[in-house]
Amino acid sequence: MHLRTHDYLYNNRSKLLLILVLLGISLLTTGCIAKSGSNAPIDWAAEMHYTQSIKSQEPPRLYSPEGAVPTTGRELIRSKEEYASLKNPVSETEENAVVGAELYRINCSMCHGSLAQGDGRVGEYLKLYGYIAPPNLTEQATVDKTDGELADILANGINVMPKFRQLLTEDERWLIINHVRNLQGK
Ligand code: HEC
Structure with missing residues (x-):
């Protein structure tokens, strides 16, 4: 049991x-x-x-109306002429020179070379794949450009040269331009 x-x-x-x-x-x-x-x-x-x-956050999303421009945010949209006449607002103190050199080293040297001679490692690959080589920034063509024209190029890029508008602040880009001027011996 x-x-x-x-x-x-x-x-x-x-x-x-x-x-x-x-x-x-x-x-x-x-x-x-x-x-x-x-x-x-x-x-x-x-x-x-x-x-x-x-x-509601998934596509398809509505785009902003054509021709709309941002009215707030860090940086204005400028025309070529407005850029060309811009004055560099960053003073050339020793401290600024150090920061500018470091910013150049991090953001530009891989293409334009550590002394801006157009001999960076990435430049070799650009050439290998048939792109325009990064120019020597100490040559007359760049020396002759105004600070404002350089600011335009840094903000908006050209072809394979990336736009730095969203990667660096305006002041950081001016610091880099001062450094390029130093490398040009100006
Ligand atoms: C991915 C590689 C690359 C990087 C990174 C890069 N550049 Fe360039 N840059 C180029 C190339 C390539 C050109 C030539 C573009 C063309 O004319 O089609 C150029 C052109 C320029 C020019 C125009 C020169 C002239 O007189 O016409 C300037 C100035 C310049 N770069 C500065 C800079 C600075 C300063 C940085 C860093 C903030 C930078 N570049 C980062 C590849 C690069």
Whole structure:
């Protein structure tokens, strides 16, 4: 009698276990399909990315009207002429010279070379793949440009030369221009 009760309990326990395992598996598998938009009758597996607030940020997005320009933010959109006549607002202190040199080293030297002779490592690859080589910035063509014209080039880039408008602040770019002038021996 004692033994039989034990057997009975034992058999039932393994059945219960089997039922629990099956239930677990079915929950897991329905969990995969029971999302919004599926045919599952109840949306019990709702997730953040199915909500309207997330959906509204997904494409297609509305673009700003054509011709609209930002009126706030760090930097104005300038014409070529406005750039050309800009004056460098950054003073040439020793401290500024150190910062300008470091900014040049980090952002420009890989292409234009550490002394701006147009001999940076990346320049070799640009040539290898058929692009224009980074020019020697100590040559007359660049010496003759106004600070403002250089500011235009740094802000907006030319061809493979990247635009630094969003990478560096205006002051940082002026510091670099001063450093280029130093390398030109000016
Ligand atoms: C990815 C390489 C690359 C980097 C980085 C780069 N440049 Fe250039 N740069 C070029 C190339 C290439 C040109 C020539 C573009 C052309 O005329 O098509 C150029 C042109 C210029 C010119 C115009 C020279 C002239 O007189 O016409 C200036 C000035 C200049 N770069 C300065 C800089 C400065 C300063 C930095 C760092 C803030 C910099 N560049 C970063 C590749 C680079």
